[in-house]
Amino acid sequence: MITNILTIAGTDCTGGAGIQADIKAISANGSYAMSVITAVVAQNTQGVQKIQMMPLEMIRAQIDSVFSDVQVDAVKIGMLGNAQVTECVAQALAKYQPSKVVLDPVMVAKSGDRLLDADSVAALRDVLLPQVGLITPNLPEAADLLGTAEATSREQMIEQAQRLQVPTFLKGGHLAGSEQSPDLLCAEGELSWFEGERINTKNSHGTGCTLSAAIATFWGQGDSLYTACDKAKQYLTGALSKADTLNVGQGHGPVHHFYKYY
Template identity: 55%
Template structure:
């Protein structure tokens, strides 16, 4: 951990969102809202809005590697958040450079599909993600569909299914896995489950919060993983997750104050900072 008097430097490695709700833009907003200095490496330029993805232009692996080198050669990096990687070449480049620089904390959000249902990860790259990155990260944060795709299994339907899938992630080399329950069918609550190989206890930890029903949920996974990464330099993993979930709940609850787009709108990343009434700004 870095001293609490030191502002953490956070690096996000992900794709873009021109409407600002997900990807690099959401990560940088989250870092700033939680008191960290944000930096970014772009893996793909994504033409998307709140209604869907129109086009994806990936960077070359060499370009991604050069961006990572440029940051680490000059700046102390206290934690890394990884989002959309798109293809096997980019995964290999990111894994190689992070193995070289060995940052203290790496949070991997295995972005595979946009809220609209558009694919953001080449299915042929799933194996590379599992073998090259998964064993190297501090925490991986799949949602239920992503976990099923990574494990080649059916989507978890019960607590027993979730426990079994967390065990499978540990067998793949994941040091800690946060299996997010936002896609579950419980109308009242949303529960995320943490398995941490560093803990002596075998039983996973449940993080349960009231389900917030809103159409403004674009970038929820990006925001949660970025918040955890931003908090890890100053907190242990369990506290970082708890605080990140509190921040996420606030951003979801306040999202109705924004008027952005006609589909799945963004969260209000600065809900605790901006005045609530426009005239007060």
């Protein structure tokens, strides 16, 4: 039976990140993708030009439409944009109680444009985090959530992952001075490192969206959380390694979500 994965996030009209990247990652890895749009984002490989948040009643209506009709095997949450949307999604999770929820705390786009209002970080941390099964921050996002300096070593990554107090897949791609890109899973009292060589490409737009959607996909398919993270990292590594075969935009291009099929 093909599993159904729901992504709740903002859009990317050039297809590299957000809802579009999630749908590609879910589909490429064998599940059926569904979506709830929280914001329509005019962005390209060079930056974000405009953001239009969806009305709260429309976000609620989309979520209700999905859960009232379709079995949801896992949920991935991406861009929420503000505290009101964060609380709206948290209320929906409390209502429908999906068993597997992956939160990618999208705060800043690859271009540096901020996608989550700084005043909304508290709502994300205090209202939504307790309801999710895994959070997938990068180092700047983890530091933002904790109100501390960005980790610069594996030891600090461990300390910050533990301080988040929810199952965490902490992405080490920003770790300076390393040819490796180590990620850390801190869950169920255990620490697991996922090693990988840093891939030299500027075309890394949407990596966080893609990874978290892939984790939700494999987890929803019945894999353990550890195995889902392992498979998702392998998938992202492959998508990054083939990113330069695409010709999308003049800035930070997207990863190649369907590299296995070309």
